[in-house]
Amino acid sequence: MIVEVINTGTELLLGEILNTNFQYLSRHLNNMGFDVLYQTTVGDNAPRMKQSVLHALERADIIIITGGLGPTRGDITKDTIVEICGLECYLDLDTWGRIDAFFTKKGSCVPANNDKQAMIPVGAEILQNDVGTAPGLFICYQNKYLILLPGPPAEMTDMCEKQLWPLLEKKFGSQGIILSRTLHLRGIGESLTAEKIDDLIIEQSNPTIAIYARHGEILIRLTAKAETRQIAGAMLDDYEKLIRKRLPQYIYGVDDESLPAILGRKLLENKKTVAFAESCTGGLASSLVTDIPGSSEYLLGSAVTYTNEIKNRLLNVQQETLQEFGAVSRETACEMAVGARKLFTSDYGVSITGNAGPGESENKPVGLVYIAVATEKVVYCQEHYFHHSRVENKLRIALTAISMLLNKINQENDLEE
């Protein structure tokens, strides 16, 4: 079954917010075997919204529309669909009661606007909203299906998890599976990656293989379509093996295995702990590591030392070192890493010192960063250059530091074996 997703909202069209809803919906629909072939964004404009929905009805079987179910005047999705389908609406008392309870629990009265959210088209199945006030709707129209979902991501995902995915499973049964697997690579560029696996990439085949770059990494995405998850998984296993033979040293993770998740697993396996000493990343490296639940088992802390004085006082970086080489130097990075290890009494200390930009600092170029990893016996240090915006640089620097630590942990384990 072909799915089109229409994300409504002038804030989306104007570029005020990022479209995270589509990413969520698409991933889940694909996992369930639905072919998501079209995505459209349209503003809070009745004629254009109507045109988009009519166009979607021509080319898709299931049309999912997010947004525009709120209590304000700009929320026009339900009215647009009701007009297209020629439906009447009624006041649903159960929905009304839930909206009332929502506000009562917060100690407020129900604003007058919200009653429009309890008007339900005749024949629609109601998807109740446990996080906000707008119910979702599942409408059958001329052998097609229109599904209306609230725009706020937390409301939409909760409604999908609890109600829509089970409903789609029940109504449409198994769609076969479209299964994707993504290999994450560091240390190699896009063209060279493509060269190494060019003969495996046969257009329109099954599985398909695609390559793309993100935040200083390369991703290889394999997509297989099959009757069952098992068959699709086996197809992916075969191609993953082939690709790993060609690019063994670059692949560091699979699917949602982010660097922080893999680091956490490695540290737990080896019963080791880590602490950070961060300057230009400002806490981002340890924040990424602590995105992983259970990270308190291996992350002892981080010292964000933004001034030379605090580098000296907290991490014991020598005044002479700072004076002679500056904060952005190998020497300072090494002393910071050793200092972090000692301060937090961790197995590993990781330090980051550099200039994320945009301005120069200490006469050192923008983008110059030193990352050091201290173990019990030795300190490693690498020099890097980063070429993007301050915020993008911070992210790439933090990921590079985590990657460097992972490499050192793996090296240590290889030596021991």
Next chain:
Amino acid sequence: MIVEVINTGTELLLGEILNTNFQYLSRHLNNMGFDVLYQTTVGDNAPRMKQSVLHALERADIIIITGGLGPTRGDITKDTIVEICGLECYLDLDTWGRIDAFFTKKGSCVPANNDKQAMIPVGAEILQNDVGTAPGLFICYQNKYLILLPGPPAEMTDMCEKQLWPLLEKKFGSQGIILSRTLHLRGIGESLTAEKIDDLIIEQSNPTIAIYARHGEILIRLTAKAETRQIAGAMLDDYEKLIRKRLPQYIYGVDDESLPAILGRKLLENKKTVAFAESCTGGLASSLVTDIPGSSEYLLGSAVTYTNEIKNRLLNVQQETLQEFGAVSRETACEMAVGARKLFTSDYGVSITGNAGPGESENKPVGLVYIAVATEKVVYCQEHYFHHSRVENKLRIALTAISMLLNKINQENDLEE
């Protein structure tokens, strides 16, 4: 002139990556007065990409297509456009030289794949790529304009900044201006906000007013269309004044004035400094503050104290406090804030201790967080509950801490005046 943006790439359709390119393009095009009315995502599939482009040619004047200009087999955008427009291609030596230089500078040979990127349709204007290898293209076809841009965000934005925006200005002149202004509010919900300004929200008028929620905040977006930036700006000024009268205490910022940016300005104005003591946010609060260039003027550092032992050793949180009340408590939060202030010798100390989830901790509920702000004379502490995923909670907690600090700084200044 009406613009449609088509973002190509199966990785987008499959939900593997977020569509940040559209957000960038739309913001800039709107600022220049172009009406971005349609956005479509389509995969690396020739028939569907062709269908999308043909559909766009019916309803828009300018069609911007991102992605699919790479060297791999999956990159089919140029071929699709060339087929639609019936164009021949030639090998452009200048482009070929640039691609060669790109790889030479990195010390590599040019992979064989990349020569396809130097094939240029006859009559197309070339937009050179200073960050990657794929040139962009500007093609005139039957009184419409097709603009092909590379997919990787850094390449696309660089090409737009340096070449596309000046080119559009030159070719189409002034389009009038569509100017947006966004007011940021904290401490009030969406429905109540709508109620308070309901009479100002007149559908399809100019300026339009829209309300939406994000990361625990409310945003009110005003959009005005006029001949010149000056006239549009004046229209926005009028409505901003009206709205501020209705909601004075909730509006904390305008447009890109993020909480970290406003905090930075306030601290600089008052020549004050801050340090953080973070537990569950893991460094995210200080990382957000350091996203702002120049933050080293007021952010002295952060102690990410993930264990009780380090809370005691680094921040001087008393053992008795931790034993009696636990790490997630008012008492610990206050001692952490005072400790951060003393450790970094800053004017303000901000602490965050709590449980971002998903698991319970110390028999304290998921989402319970204490945030404290220590000044020279007093420590304030607030209790909060957060209800989202771990990563979303961390973000909301960090923003709440920055917001609380801002409020305290403002209160102190009010008292002094």
